[in-house]
Amino acid sequence: MNSNAEQTRSGVSGGWRWFHRFGSPAYFYRFASRWSKWFGWLALLFFAAGLYGGLIVAPPDYQMGDSYRIIYIHVPSAWMSMFTYVVMAVAAATGLIWHMKLGDAVARACAPLGAAFTFCALVTGSLWGRPTWGTYWVWDARLTSELVLLFLFFGYMALANAIEDRRSASRAAALLALVGLINLPIIHYSVEWWNTLHQGSTVTRMGRPTMDTRMLIPLLTMFIAFKLYFFSAMLNRVRCELLDQERRTKWVAEVVNG
Amino acid sequence: MAEFLHMGGYAFYVWWSYGVVGVVLAYHYFSPLVRRKKLIRELASSPLNRNAEQ
Numbered sequence: 001m002n003s004n005a006e007q008t009r010s011g012v013s014g015g016w017r018w019f020h021r022f023g024s025p026a027y028f029y030r031f032a033s034r035w036s037k038w039f040g041w042l043a044l045l046f047f048a049a050g051l052y053g054g055l056i057v058a059p060p061d062y063q064m065g066d067s068y069r070i071i072y073i074h075v076p077s078a079w080m081s082m083f084t085y086v087v088m089a090v091a092a093a094t095g096l097i098w099h100m101k102l103g104d105a106v107a108r109a110c111a112p113l114g115a116a117f118t119f120c121a122l123v124t125g126s127l128w129g130r131p132t133w134g135t136y137w138v139w140d141a142r143l144t145s146e147l148v149l150l151f152l153f154f155g156y157m158a159l160a161n162a163i164e165d166r167r168s169a170s171r172a173a174a175l176l177a178l179v180g181l182i183n184l185p186i187i188h189y190s191v192e193w194w195n196t197l198h199q200g201s202t203v204t205r206m207g208r209p210t211m212d213t214r215m216l217i218p219l220l221t222m223f224i225a226f227k228l229y230f231f232s233a234m235l236n237r238v239r240c241e242l243l244d245q246e247r248r249t250k251w252v253a254e255v256v257n258g
Numbered sequence: 259m260a261e262f263l264h265m266g267g268y269a270f271y272v273w274w275s276y277g278v279v280g281v282v283l284a285y286h287y288f289s290p291l292v293r294r295k296k297l298i299r300e301l302a303s304s305p306l307n308r309n310a311e312q
Contacts (some may be wrong), residue, residue: 066266073279103312117285236290243297256301
């Protein structure tokens with residue numbers, strides 16, 4: 001019996017075996033711990049460099065003065081809010097379609113983080129809008145679609161925790177996450193499709209005037225910092241979700257009694 | 259230093275932004291660490307834990 005299983009496994013290609021092992025909750029639980037630490041320390045390093053560059057080295061903007069420095073947290077937060085949504089939706093889809101338990105755990109871990117990034121993007125945008133546009137809030141296409149994103153994250157969290165049976169809760173929430181994907185192109189193109197107060201992209205736009213290098217480098221550094229932060233925090237959350245989800249299994253018992 | 263904190267007159271907007279983001283990110287970083295310890299304690303004392311030492 002045992003040797004039979006061994007034979008079947010050795011017949012499977014290396015990549016596929018890696019995929020299976022990686023997708024196993026017990027393996028991922030240990031893996032996540034190690035990687036979360038690495039990502040966490042790297043994030044701290046990039047945050048320090050990005051904040052130094054953005055708050056101290058970069059010169060003030062010729063129009064917005066020092067208020068533009070909000071960009072170093074506003075733009076990465078907004079990017080990460082959408083990135084986190086994509087990760088959440090893809091992970092939820094693997095749970096829904098291929099019944100990958102790890103997918104459900106990752107999606108559940110992403111939702112509160114995504115909500116946090118969206119909240120940060122909205123708050124910093126509001127605090128930037130006041131001195132720049134003269135108002136904290138307008139019902140403009142970009143701002144409204146980003147607010148919808150916040151409600152999509154909240155909706156996912158509500159659904160995932162509302163239903164007693166965890167599996168069906170994850171499935172219902174996954175459907176919502178997939179339907180909500182339609183909001184992403186709306187956020188992205190809102191500044192082009194509608195006449196809006198929100199300015200277009202600063203970083204990827206072609207031609208002049210572009211950003212000063214001393215302003216651009218801290219922004220890219222902060223972007224990397226946010227991304228590293230996301231992976232570190234997300235992996236820690238996945239560990240909690242896995243313990244909760246797999247509480248009846250032997251490996252959790254080993255972790256708990258270890 | 260005072261000039262740095264003054265942020266060219268935008269101190270209120272800049273520091274509130276950085277403050278809110280800092281607090282939110284720190285909370286979301288440390289809360290799962292606390293939750294995992296709690297979860298492990300909870301599971302250790304749960305009746306599901308058959309493997310507990312007698």
